[in-house]
Amino acid sequence: MSKRDLMNPGLNDMAVDEFRKYGHEFIDWLADYIENIEKYPVLSKSEPGDIKNSLPDHPPKEGEDIDSILSDVNGKLMPGITHWNHPNFMAYFNSTSSGPGILAELLSAGFNANGMAWHTCPSATELEETMAEWYKKMLNLPEDYWGVIYDTASTSSLHAIAAAREQLSHLNIREKGMPGRKELPRLRIYSSQQAHLSIDKAAITLGFGLEAVRRIPVDSDYRMKPAALKEAIENDKKDGWLPCCVVATVGTTSTTSVDDVDAIGTICRNEKIWMHVDAAYAGTAAILPQMQWIFNGIENADSLVVNPHKWMFTPFDYSFFFTRKPEVLKRAFSVSAEYFDKSKSDVINYMDYGMQQGRRFRSLKMWFIIRYFGVEGIKNRIAEHLRLANEFAVWIDSHPAFERMAPTPFSVVCFCAHPKNIDDKNELNALNKKLLEEINNTGKLFLSGTTLNGKFVIRIAISSIRTTEANVNNAKQLIEQKLNELTMNFTN
Numbered sequence: 001m002s003k004r005d006l007m008n009p010g011l012n013d014m015a016v017d018e019f020r021k022y023g024h025e026f027i028d029w030l031a032d033y034i035e036n037i038e039k040y041p042v043l044s045k046s047e048p049g050d051i052k053n054s055l056p057d058h059p060p061k062e063g064e065d066i067d068s069i070l071s072d073v074n075g076k077l078m079p080g081i082t083h084w085n086h087p088n089f090m091a092y093f094n095s096t097s098s099g100p101g102i103l104a105e106l107l108s109a110g111f112n113a114n115g116m117a118w119h120t121c122p123s124a125t126e127l128e129e130t131m132a133e134w135y136k137k138m139l140n141l142p143e144d145y146w147g148v149i150y151d152t153a154s155t156s157s158l159h160a161i162a163a164a165r166e167q168l169s170h171l172n173i174r175e176k177g178m179p180g181r182k183e184l185p186r187l188r189i190y191s192s193q194q195a196h197l198s199i200d201k202a203a204i205t206l207g208f209g210l211e212a213v214r215r216i217p218v219d220s221d222y223r224m225k226p227a228a229l230k231e232a233i234e235n236d237k238k239d240g241w242l243p244c245c246v247v248a249t250v251g252t253t254s255t256t257s258v259d260d261v262d263a264i265g266t267i268c269r270n271e272k273i274w275m276h277v278d279a280a281y282a283g284t285a286a287i288l289p290q291m292q293w294i295f296n297g298i299e300n301a302d303s304l305v306v307n308p309h310k311w312m313f314t315p316f317d318y319s320f321f322f323t324r325k326p327e328v329l330k331r332a333f334s335v336s337a338e339y340f341d342k343s344k345s346d347v348i349n350y351m352d353y354g355m356q357q358g359r360r361f362r363s364l365k366m367w368f369i370i371r372y373f374g375v376e377g378i379k380n381r382i383a384e385h386l387r388l389a390n391e392f393a394v395w396i397d398s399h400p401a402f403e404r405m406a407p408t409p410f411s412v413v414c415f416c417a418h419p420k421n422i423d424d425k426n427e428l429n430a431l432n433k434k435l436l437e438e439i440n441n442t443g444k445l446f447l448s449g450t451t452l453n454g455k456f457v458i459r460i461a462i463s464s465i466r467t468t469e470a471n472v473n474n475a476k477q478l479i480e481q482k483l484n485e486l487t488m489n490f491t492n
């Protein structure tokens with residue numbers, strides 16, 4: 001008999017005493033991990049296949065004890081972990097967790113409640129409703145917005161586009177579908193050239209096809225040109241397309257540029273086109289009164305996505321989707337089945353508002369986070385990230401060997417090395433790619449890159465709850481040091 005069976009004979013779950021013992025040890029393990037996180041290389045140094053090759057080909061026949069599983073977490077998985085909670089993780093949009101968020105996740109797994117319908121967990125449903133109201137107030141969103149939690153912004157935007165299609169109710173796509181219908185006009189989705197790839201994925205998934213996504217040009221600050229949108233809509237209508245949805249982005253992925261929600265909203269309202277706003281990363285900044293301009297004109301939008309998992313210290317995943325037309329979303333997704341009783345009136349069955357039936361108890365972690373830090377605490381942290389990013393931008397602007405590549409409205413700075421003696425675009429691109437690689441190879445800092453107008457650009461994102469001024473100063477030093485080393489040796 002294995003050690004595990006001795007502690008827990010029979011066919012039941014892990015014995016409660018054992019669960020208690022390891023529960024305490026796990027929290028200690030996690031506390032040590034977070035306390036010592038800077039000892040790990042922020043970006044995993046594993047090579048492809050390293051982790052898989054360290055794991056057995058076959059599952060164990062007999063159960064094993066938690067000690068030996070945890071020892072493999074340490075020995076086998078840790079080398080392949082990229083530490084998203086590391087204060088020097090400044091790549092992409094950094095999703096960091098927080099103490100209260102992690103504890104709430106544990107509770108959520110403990111309850112294992114599935115909030116698909118009201119009666120399957122009234123607390124999950126009603127806490128989700130309450131969090132929608134709280135978040136709306138925090139971001140100063142219009143009263144008539146109604147919220148639902150999905151996993152990611154990709155899912156939220158997909159639901160926005162599905163609702164936009166449902167709004168064209170005369171097409172009866174819900175019943176008849178799209179394929180093979182010769183009478184159906186081709187439906188168009190508009191987004192800027194800088195919009196996130198999730199819009200393309202939604203177009204593929206929903207059967208619009210990639211050709212349906214029309215990318216509108218941007219201005220020199222990477223914002224969608226409203227006049228070009230208007231012209232595209234007019235031309236499309238002449239060519240037999242039916243405009244279905246416009247996606248404006250507040251905080252684009254590469255540069256965090258902010259589309260003019262107000263001007264785009266006016267066009268959408270006049271044309272009766274669904275307007276969706278993707279504020280996946282930047283939306284939480286509206287918690288600060290001085291940042292509320294980002295949502296000027298939001299009352300004209302039909303839907304909005306903001307991800308607390310991107311910039312509100314919420315363990316992945318958590319995306320808040322708001323719409324002024326929940327009835328259209330419901331019409332798009334609600335179906336009934338004999339085996340499912342939804343007869344109670346005056347309650348929300350969230351499964352009616354999305355493609356998933358089963359739903360995690362996600363609202364719990366937002367409830368813990370907002371209550372633990374308080375609105376003021378969250379505001380202070382977001383404001384500090386904005387301050388640190390601004391300081392970094394000032395440093396870049398004053399540095400003779402670096403150049404800022406885009407405005408910095410939030411906490412992401414786009415820059416590139418541009419030493420005085422190098423002006424060739426290809427040479428600069430090669431230098432900056434190499435610089436990023438060298439920085440990331442140190443394991444001390446993790447940054448990401450993008451391309452703007454053919455130029456390779458480095459991005460630094462300062463949105464981790466654990467990032468301090470000291471981390472940003474160390475980042476500056478490392479970037480400068482690596483550039484010095486490279487320009488001394490750089491031969492392309």
Ligand SMILES: Cc1ncc(COP(=O)(O)O)c(C=O)c1O
Pocket residue numbers: 093151152153154155196198249251252253278279280281307319
């Ligand atoms: C503007 C924007 N929208 C959507 C997404 C997709 O987010 P998710 O990973 O939650 O699907 C991202 C991801 O970075 C993003 O930057």
